[in-house]
Amino acid sequence: MRTLRNLILLAGLATALVGCGARRELQPLAGRALPPAPYGREDKPSADALLTPPVQAKPQRNIELRSRSEDREDDPFDLPPEE
Numbered sequence: 001m002r003t004l005r006n007l008i009l010l011a012g013l014a015t016a017l018v019g020c021g022a023r024r025e026l027q028p029l030a031g032r033a034l035p036p037a038p039y040g041r042e043d044k045p046s047a048d049a050l051l052t053p054p055v056q057a058k059p060q061r062n063i064e065l066r067s068r069s070e071d072r073e074d075d076p077f078d079l080p081p082e083e
Contacts, residue, residue, distance in 0.1 A: 026051070 026047040
């Protein structure tokens with residue numbers, strides 16, 4: 001009986017958490033405004049523009065997958081520990 005109650009409670013909690021994932025456009029709280037425009041910029045960016053990272057902060061990755069194994073080159077800085 002106790003496990004059934006815990007299972008029902010867990011299902012209710014999971015259902016409540018699913019509702020938290022709703023996405024909508026961000027708006028400032030009532031009575032509050034967005035931060036002022038950056039110095040030298042005439043327009044005021046929106047909340048979504050402020051949350052989007054610039055390319056320098058999140059660069060695209062260039063991933064080359066290796067199709068076969070290759071021997072490693074000798075690393076001159078891979079030295080044994082000093083005794």
